[in-house]
Amino acid sequence: MRFAVIRFPGSNCDQDCVLALESFEGVEASYVWHKDESLEGFDAVVLPGGFSYGDYLRCGAIARFSPIMKAVRGAAADGKLVIGICNGFQILCESRLLPGALIRNRDLHFLCRHVFMRVESAESSFTGAGEKGAVWNIPIAHGEGAYCAAPEVLEEIEKRGQVLLRYCGAGGEVGEETNPNGSVGNIAGIRNLEGNVFGLMPHPERACEAGLGSTDGRFIFQSMIQAFRKTGATKTGEEAA
Amino acid sequence: MKVIVTVLPKTTVLDPQGAATAEAMKHLGLESVRGVRVGKSIQFEAQGADEAKLHEIARDLLSNPVMEDYKLEILP
Amino acid sequence: MKVIVTVLPKTTVLDPQGAATAEAMKHLGLESVRGVRVGKSIQFEAQGADEAKLHEIARDLLSNPVMEDYKLEILP
Amino acid sequence: MSNPEITPEVIAKHGITPEEFERIQKILGRDPNFTELGVFSVMWSEHCSYKNSKPELRKFPTTGERVLVKAGEENAGVIDIGDGWAIAFKIESHNHPSAVEPFQGAATGVGGIIRDIFTMGARPVFSMNSLRFGSIEGDSDAAKTNRRLFAGVVAGISHYGNCIGIPTIGGEVYFDDSYAGNPLVNVMCLGVLRHEQIARGAASGIGNPVFYVGAETGRDGLAGAAFASRELTEESKEDRPAVQVGDPFREKLLLEACLELLASGCVAGIQDMGAAGLTCSTCETASRGGTGVEIDVNLVPKREVGMTPYEILLSESQERMLVIVHKGQEATVREIFEKWDLPYAEVGTVKDDGKMRVMEGDRVAVEIPASKLADDAPIYNREVAPKKVAVPLSVDSVPEGDAGEILPALLADPSIASKRWVWRQYDHMVRLGATVLPGSDAAVFIVREAGKILAATTDCNAIYCLLDPREGGKIAVAEAARNLACSGAVPLAVTDNLNFGNPHKPENFLQLREAVEGLAEACRFFGTPVTGGNVSLYNESPAGAIDPTPTVGMVGIIERPECVMTQGFRGAGDAIYLLGEVLDGACASSGLGGSHYLKRVYGKKEGTPPRLDMGTEKRLHDLLRELIGGGFVKSAHDCAEGGLAVALAESCLSSGKDGCGHLGASVKIEGAGRADVLLFNEAQSRVVVSVESGKEKEFLAAVSRAGYPVSRLGEVAPTGRLSISVGEKEWQWSLADLEFAWGGAIGRLMA
């Protein structure tokens, strides 16, 4: 499976994503420069964390207009898996590939720490390797990660099961005390309606080896690989036939 | 011509910065303060730009309609 | 009354936000853009506040006099 | 554009003494013009020339088997870490800019030290920071100001470091009123490189083109180096023409572009523009290369119109580099800078005449012999006050306090309390290297490209330095080495930041000299050469000089992943031991001198600091590494501020993830004398370790082979309580209460 890791000027988790992805058997990860215009030959796309264009103006606002984003939109429309992590999530929201927006953390500080999140649905290409109700320990690191959306949009994404991860306590309890940044409904990650685009503020690539404190991030990449092998691989098979 | 775009968080959206600023203002003795919103002011020169283009930029780039409203002023 | 405080970086001070925004605007077809400054707009209600107090708050709290200038507007 | 006339007032305004002016006339064989005077004034400021501290700095040991680039040779020292890999690291202060504008002052400090590191050809992999502020407690205006400075500095470091994607993995913060109005902001950065990648800041190759790359030059921070070399006064704010604003996004591009450029092989020399900007980079590269450099200010990319050569040369705009390129390879340079969307310009050439020559079109604006400007600054031997003998503190003069209240009070002292509020604002996890997160004795970082594990710490107890600068200096080095040993590391080398008051005052100069001699002696003893550092003098506020603060940044290496050790307890039932004496016999009667107990509870900074025996200390470090390597201990934490009781509490409180403890301890302390002295004295060379019950025998055998004092204190408990008994007395605290005091103190003060 071939992952494209997009590098915007100011991306800084690009190398971490490649390192984490390549720890999976059968995965190849390559950098794609923001000035490129094609994602030919890639099976999945990662928009990594960082501060694209310095995150000046608004996080992700300028990256949205990068040449490569047209290809990302195309890949999403073709049903390829697209994951946006942290700044990547912000870019996906700014690009309207995902609903809602990310605003300043409730306490106005940048926050880097391990947090817990509950798997709200395992029926997805991004959480399929886990179990519904499981509690994952994955770090966050952001200053503007409070998820918000208009009430009718929120209702819609909740109803359609688009919320895949919610911040919680060690025992899975969801509430104000277990909400690190003020996200509405403790939302940590959402998918699009079609189910092939996913954005989350936590950094799964930072939780892929025991020496760094947790391996729960592996579930997310593993889920993508499984989903691809099930559907993506057959699709290519059909095309080949 | 000079262009001023003012971008403010929608009133329905939580504005933690506004809330913190209100607190600080009260602390400094401005008891009566209410409804504080903290937004952006983007000012520039753009010779001969057309208004539709300016609106497009204010809407698509300078603000995010999910959470913000903008106001465009064109000064001679 | 309604108060609008506009805070802009001093022209002698580097404004990385303004520079990045200018680039993006050009990219979106606004070639003629120049002198972009990105600042803050803080808006609030303050019944019966006295003007000197508002100036004090605008200067000491809302702006950073070392790097920024502010403008205070009081609307009825 | 005509230069203003050179009057005695103009000369004085540039901080140049009449004798220095004569020296300039001699060097030039004529009067300098206004621009040249400005150039001399910044290059001969303390910040750039070390004219007051050079004779002291020569006392540091700078050589060693692993030293590849020595202190002072280049922007940063370089140390071999094996297998062809090396590290470059350095600490830098941004005290005065941070006092005026904390956010940008600290941010640009981070940017500056990062440039120092990648200028060496190294990829920066982590940063640390050492901070000092006045008290943040209470409602006074001063406390409010200190909180504003503290919040601003932390936000500035967070902004710059997070955005550029270099993890900030450790540091220290202390609060003391001597820093009110003059905070200390010292930032350290470390980078890795292959031996063959070491880049030089020399202008070599006559005829080679000189490129300017990075941000356009503006009027920011005009003559900041001179500003750093003065006392802060009420007028300092107005003094500044324009604050420097950092642009970490630009710097990220500059960093990637420069590393790509260096890898391409077309670079003959490279130098960042830090303090004294274009002036310093041109004359230093020329001086190092034994060549001359000629540039034309008209070609320099500018942000503002109408800038004079004086302003262009003295500007401290951030995120700029000077690159000397092998002739004929200009195209590669252009291609790389264009790829990264960076402004650049060919601004001059390397000459053979030894001159720093600045043209403004056809007009010569500056012509100065480069090496004289860079290396012939005057050197002063300042007057030294007679040595003061510290007066020991008699324990009898201190009323006996109740440990039940003192422990939580000490844990909630902002200098001792958890710095979680700080480090959570820093991205410490980016680059997947931080295997020991902030909150243990030293930060531990995996350098994947080199397959090495590094540990790093910054330390300085300024109360000790105030009471006895020489002993305080030694203890700073010993504590750093001890923190590394507790983490399983062998120390490699040191970078230091000498923060002192105005050197013209003999008592301040005495402190500087004594501290340097103490540091030097200890560095020699522990085998850690000084690879570079920074001097920041004139740290005074209207209330007087700061406590002397010679901050030590020390880097070590950990041989194997199994040797990485942390400070939190790990298993209920493990035995708790103290390596070292409960109370150092040699200072039994004066064991509270300089302690945080004395400061917190009685508001005193008095007495003699604890005694340090370096031989004992070194034996402890070797023993710790042996115990850790042999798998005999499960945690190790040194006793520092707050003594044994605080160390025990911290080991409980750090027993869980993310600094949230769940393991308690049950401890009995044997010893004669007052309980408060036994619990809170700060005797040196002591470490609290925990040992699995099945391994106690082997552990004790190893300790006794080393002949090190040891006592069994008790066990790690599964309950959420810490209980300590001394003789007949016993105290119990719930971990929740201690966590409230220690974990939340700073957050509550800053809310």
Ligand SMILES: Nc1ncnc2c1ncn2[C@@H]1O[C@H](COP(=O)(O)OP(=O)(O)O)[C@@H](O)[C@H]1O
């Ligand atoms: N400014 C800071 N930035 C990042 N980490 C910090 C900072 N201050 C303290 N820390 C971390 O908090 C922990 C305790 O610091 P400190 O009390 O200075 O330890 P010690 O006394 O063992 O040197 C260390 O892990 C240290 O790196």
Ligand SMILES: [Mg+2]
């Ligand atoms: Mg320690």
